[in-house]
Amino acid sequence: MDSRASDRYLGMFVLLASAAVCLFVAPFSSIDPANLPKLCLLVVLSFIAAGFAFSKIEFFKLKRNRVILSIIGIFILQLTLVLLVDERDFALKFYGTSGRNTGFIAYLSLSFLLLASLVSSSKLLLKRYVIALVSSGTALALYGIAQSRGYDFFEFDLAIGTKTFGSFGNSNFQSAYMGITAAAALTLVVYSRTKIYFKAGLFFLTCLAIYNVSLSSEQGYFNFVVGIAAATIIFLFKSRKPILGWIALAGSSVSVLFLLLGILKIGPLAEYIFKSSLFARWFYWRAAGKMMVDHPLIGVGMDGYGDAYLRSRPASFYSSGFSTFSDTAHSIPLDIGSNGGFPLFIAYMAIIVFVLISIIRIMKRKTEFDVVFTTIVAAWVAYQAQSLISINQLGLGVWGWSLSGLIIGYELNTRPDVIEGNAKPAPKGKVSVQKISALAVITTFIATSAGIAVALPPYLAANKFYAALKSGDAEVIQPAAYLKPYDRARFAYVAQLLQENKLESRAIAVLRDATEIYPDSMELWRRWSTIPSASPADVARALAEMKRIDPNNPDIK
Numbered sequence: 001m002d003s004r005a006s007d008r009y010l011g012m013f014v015l016l017a018s019a020a021v022c023l024f025v026a027p028f029s030s031i032d033p034a035n036l037p038k039l040c041l042l043v044v045l046s047f048i049a050a051g052f053a054f055s056k057i058e059f060f061k062l063k064r065n066r067v068i069l070s071i072i073g074i075f076i077l078q079l080t081l082v083l084l085v086d087e088r089d090f091a092l093k094f095y096g097t098s099g100r101n102t103g104f105i106a107y108l109s110l111s112f113l114l115l116a117s118l119v120s121s122s123k124l125l126l127k128r129y130v131i132a133l134v135s136s137g138t139a140l141a142l143y144g145i146a147q148s149r150g151y152d153f154f155e156f157d158l159a160i161g162t163k164t165f166g167s168f169g170n171s172n173f174q175s176a177y178m179g180i181t182a183a184a185a186l187t188l189v190v191y192s193r194t195k196i197y198f199k200a201g202l203f204f205l206t207c208l209a210i211y212n213v214s215l216s217s218e219q220g221y222f223n224f225v226v227g228i229a230a231a232t233i234i235f236l237f238k239s240r241k242p243i244l245g246w247i248a249l250a251g252s253s254v255s256v257l258f259l260l261l262g263i264l265k266i267g268p269l270a271e272y273i274f275k276s277s278l279f280a281r282w283f284y285w286r287a288a289g290k291m292m293v294d295h296p297l298i299g300v301g302m303d304g305y306g307d308a309y310l311r312s313r314p315a316s317f318y319s320s321g322f323s324t325f326s327d328t329a330h331s332i333p334l335d336i337g338s339n340g341g342f343p344l345f346i347a348y349m350a351i352i353v354f355v356l357i358s359i360i361r362i363m364k365r366k367t368e369f370d371v372v373f374t375t376i377v378a379a380w381v382a383y384q385a386q387s388l389i390s391i392n393q394l395g396l397g398v399w400g401w402s403l404s405g406l407i408i409g410y411e412l413n414t415r416p417d418v419i420e421g422n423a424k425p426a427p428k429g430k431v432s433v434q435k436i437s438a439l440a441v442i443t444t445f446i447a448t449s450a451g452i453a454v455a456l457p458p459y460l461a462a463n464k465f466y467a468a469l470k471s472g473d474a475e476v477i478q479p480a481a482y483l484k485p486y487d488r489a490r491f492a493y494v495a496q497l498l499q500e501n502k503l504e505s506r507a508i509a510v511l512r513d514a515t516e517i518y519p520d521s522m523e524l525w526r527r528w529s530t531i532p533s534a535s536p537a538d539v540a541r542a543l544a545e546m547k548r549i550d551p552n553n554p555d556i557k
Contacts, residue, residue: 010052010120015128017045017113018402019136022177022395025167027154030462031469031493032099034169038394039101039109040455046109047451049116051444059119064415068118068354068408075347076111079104079302082340086301089517091485095458096303097327098489102335102392103303105454110401114351117405121413123372126406130184130375133399134205137181140166141208144174148215164215171216173393179220180382180399182209183227187378191235192371219390226256227382231374238369260388281330281389283322287313288329291338292345299341305329307520308338310550318554325522332387332397355380355404358411365414373410379403457485465490474503481510488518495527504533515545522549 021042027033059065083104086093096103146152148164166174185206189199213220229252236245261267290312291300300308306327317323329335337345359377366373383400461483468480474497481494491514498507511528518524528534529542547556 010049010056010116011122011125011128013045013049013052014113014117014120014125014402014406015132017042017049017116018129018398019132020045021398022136023139023167024395025169030459030466032169032462032489033154034167035099035101035394036458036462039095039106040459042109042113042394042398043105043455044448044451046112046116047447047454048444050112051447052440053112053116053119054447055440055443056119057439064412065118068351068412069115071347071350071354072111072115072118075344075351076108078340078343078347079107079111082298082302082344085298086304088301088304088307088520089486089488091458092488092518093301093303095485097306098487100303100327100391101394102397106394106397107302107336110397113398114401114405117402118409118412121406121409123410123414126376126410127372129402129406130188130372133184133379134181134188134202137177137185137209138205140174140177141181141205141212143167144178144212144215145208162216164212166212168393168395170393172219172390173396175213175216175218175220176223176386176390177220177396177399178209178212178216179223179386180227180379180396182206182213182220182224183231183382184375184379185209186224186228187231187375188371191231191369191374219386222259222389223382223386226252226385227378230381231378234363234374234377235369237363238366256385280322280324280326283313283317283320283324284309284326284328284330285334287326288331288334288338290314292334292342295338295341297341297343299337299339299344302339303327305335305338307549310522310553313552315552318552323553328391330391331389332392335392351404352384355407358408362407362411362414376403376406376410380407458487461485461487469497474498474501474506478506478510482513486517488514488521488524491518492521492523492527495524499527499531504531507531508534508538519545520549522546525549 021038024037024041025033026037030036053059060069083093092103094104095101096106144164144166147166148162150163162171164174165171166177168174168177182205185202188194189202189206192199209220210224213224229248233245233248233252236242236248258267287309288305291305291308294312306325309326329338333345333348336348362373379399380403383396383403386396387400464483465480465487468476471477477494477497481491483490491510495507495510495514498504498510508528508531511524511531514524515521515528525542525545529539529546534542543556547553550556
């Protein structure tokens with residue numbers, strides 16, 4: 001295997017990780033068929049990709065790459081610091097909360113995927129990436145329509161919203177991905193010079209994707225409009241129509257600004273937004289901001305928003321008639337900031353800014369309109385629009401992080417040699433292909449082993465728990481709550497099953513152990529307080545803990 005073969009493998013794993021994690025579900029082995037399986041697959045594939053990337057020592061030595069590599073390094077360093085300082089249960093902060101799974105290892109894996117995309121980015125990889133994005137979108141568009149008609153290979157019971165939720169377990173994420181797909185497909189239809197039958201197929205895909213949005217949620221319309229607007233702006237600038245380009249850019253920016261201000265109860269859209277599903281985000285964002293102010297250096301811990309939310313929300317929430325619980329800020333930047341503090345937030349925003357700078361540099365450098373690059377940018381902008389007002393779902397996150405790496409890497413890897421300055425290509429014969437190959441094998445083997453070691457334990461535990469539930473035997477189900485690595489959702493689920501089957505003493509025993517591990521879980525204390533056979537002392541303790549967790553709630557006394 002020579003260095004070029006290593007590059008091909010690295011690019012292949014970037015594509016594979018993005019598409020496979022997005023599409024993967026495992027309903028026959030876990031009660032969470034979407035989030036945990038996606039996390040486990042992401043860990044393995046991103047670690048493999050990182051192994052190949054770390055073997056490219058030349059890339060890490062180049063001066064032009066130092067800034068972005070430093071930013072990624074700071075992000076990972078702060079992520080690690082937050083993990084070490086956080087005093088919650090290790091599995092909770094490492095793997096994240098059940099149903100989200102966006103803890104330490106998820107963001108480390110996304111960082112590795114970003115790095116691998118950065119190292120491997122090239123014109124050919126961008127073209128293959130567009131094909132992978134459109135192909136994945138086609139598969140999920142057809143699957144979504146089948147779901148809407150009641151045709152599914154498994155009877156899912158975890159979907160949120162409509163029954164059109166694709167491989168994400170939530171209709172909002174299906175809608176968001178369909179918006180990204182539609183933006184990419186329509187960009188190719190309008191601005192590419194491909195053959196007419198390809199354009200017809202892409203236009204049909206655009207219609208399918210928009211139809212999926214109508215079946216799932218409104219979120220995808222926003223993604224789609226913002227993404228296609230970005231493509232149009234690039235086209236206008238590259239078509240030597242800068243005045244129209246600036247007008248389109250200004251109009252799009254003002255529209256997005258009005259939307260965000262409206263969520264904050266400011267501006268002409270405030271009245272309309274507060275009548276929609278976006279209304280709740282104002283409260284979630286305020287709570288996230290308070291967490292960042294109260295914990296500026298290390299945040300509340302990765303995936304810790306849910307445990308801190310009840311303590312952080314102001315008393316005015318109740319007087320406003322808003323008492324809804326949330327385990328996420330419904331904004332990826334604010335989730336990162338509240339979880340990891342201002343250092344993690346700034347590092348993440350620095351990556352976004354670096355992508356924007358890279359887009360501008362590439363546009364200035366290129367003399368002709370590049371439809372592949374424009375499609376990549378349209379998809380990236382559509383994802384970022386979604387990330388401002390929605391949750392980090394790993395099936396979507398893989399696209400956002402890999403797109404960021406591809407854009408930055410494309411700008412760095414296609415710079416003229418003169419920009420590099422001191423960098424000079426190595427003379428032929430000086431580079432040992434055998435040495436590079438050996439390094440690639442070693443780093444990839446180590447990374448793959450680490451990825452499997454990290455990903456297997458939660459997946460095997462989830463599989464054993466699923467089998468225990470299918471047995472229907474309390475003697476099997478109760479011990480299954482204690483499978484390691486621990487999962488708070490398993491304790492709550494087992495306690496509920498035991499209580500429903502009149503095994504209240506067993507339910508109390510499980511809850512007593514669970515609350516020792518997760519003392520800030522409102523769900524566990526509330527369930528304990530509602531068990532009829534619980535002692536007055538236990539009920540009093542549970543109510544006291546609930547008041548500690550949610551101090552401003554007038555209904556808890």
